[in-house]
Amino acid sequence: MLNFRKFFNKSEEEKDIESTLNKLPKHHRSLVDGYTYKFHNGNTLDGDSNHVGYMDPQKKEIAMAGSWKYPKEWIFLHEIAHRVWDNLVGEEKRKEWEEIVKDTKNKQNQSADELFCHAYAANYSSHKIKIHHHPKWIEFIKNI
Numbered sequence: 001m002l003n004f005r006k007f008f009n010k011s012e013e014e015k016d017i018e019s020t021l022n023k024l025p026k027h028h029r030s031l032v033d034g035y036t037y038k039f040h041n042g043n044t045l046d047g048d049s050n051h052v053g054y055m056d057p058q059k060k061e062i063a064m065a066g067s068w069k070y071p072k073e074w075i076f077l078h079e080i081a082h083r084v085w086d087n088l089v090g091e092e093k094r095k096e097w098e099e100i101v102k103d104t105k106n107k108q109n110q111s112a113d114e115l116f117c118h119a120y121a122a123n124y125s126s127h128k129i130k131i132h133h134h135p136k137w138i139e140f141i142k143n144i
Contacts, residue, residue: 013039020073023124024080028144031083038063039072055079057086074125081120085113088144097140104134116141 010018017037021029038061040046045054045065052067053075064075089097098112105115108131119137122128 013037016073017076020076020124027088028080028084031087032062032080035060035062037061037076040065042066043068053079055082057083070129071125071127074121074127074129077121077124078117081117082113084120084144085116089116093144100136100140104136106131108132 021032040063042065043052044067045051045063052065052070053063055062062076062079064072064079066072067075070078094112097116101112101115108115108118110118115132115137118129118132119134120141122132123138123141
């Protein structure tokens, strides 16, 4: 009875998470099965002025702040992208990605895996963040 009631009494955040997860390929969604989600109110995570989100695979938890520059959906997708990178992007694909990034990253001086997470979030989010929405990046993401 509790699961039935919970299904019909989902919070706004739970509905948003579900809607976003439904945009992803099933094999990507499965990487966060059983995860819980924490929402922080400030621009950054509570007690961490440098980050707007995290994903902890041991605790099976994803947290998001109410960032000024990034929507929560984008942060959520970015954190899922870490799971995708760690579990679905093998060595050959990583080398391919690094070559693509080398030619297209402009002034974004971050690691290849962080840029992958940015591109992933840009691809699947409702509102694209232009600097991370490069056609070659999106083409790569769609083939994972």
